[in-house]
Amino acid sequence: SGVWAVVPAAGVGRRFGGDRPKQYLEVQGKPLLVHALDALLRHPRVAGAVVALAESDGLWPGWTERQGKPVVRCVGGGERADSVLAALRALSGKASDQTLVLVHDAARPNLALDDLDRLIRTADAHPDGAILAAPVRDTLKRSDADARILGTEPREALWRALTPQAFRRGALTHALEAARQAGIVPTDEAMAMERMGLRPCLVEGRDDNIKVTTPSDRALVEFLLADPAL
């Protein structure tokens, strides 16, 4: 059955896009947001996408369709979680409470089809959903306020949360609303689900599913996206 992609792209930070918010930074001649959308829509199970945009967005190309699939736009909110909630509401009428939604950062242009496929299959089988994640590779230090080492954290059980993150639409809406009520701002969707006592699965994904944050990230994805074989 159909899965919907949800792409929060309502950030207004121009920190390193210069003249434009990060989601419109161009890599290989295409904005990060469009790379992200295209990577989601190419999976046959994905029925369409909802994009949450800033009210002031003047750069969205105005598509209502891409790759022959519907693209719905909505106005995002002040925090990422508000933007995701707005997108989930925009899906009422198109998707049921049980519909699987894939929340994916607009700033992650290098999502592999194989990772997306394993994520969807795992989430299909688990009522609490699943997220892409990567095992931590470096040794982790805990510090005090003066950047002196307090100790070394065992890394065997630690993962970096990536996106997409896949949940049932109804359960995710409920969890994000509850977090908002409690005054908590979750930094990913799984965090809101965890608060509800739910246990989403970790699906090991590729390390190169980078969230573009620094100039070197940009250089790296420019390189990765230049060669489809990478």
Ligand code: C5P
């Ligand atoms: O800033 P950061 O890289 O963590 O943003 C992650 C994603 O959340 C980006 O795609 C950004 O556009 C989106 N976002 C949003 N609404 C906000 C803040 C961020 O959709 N209010």
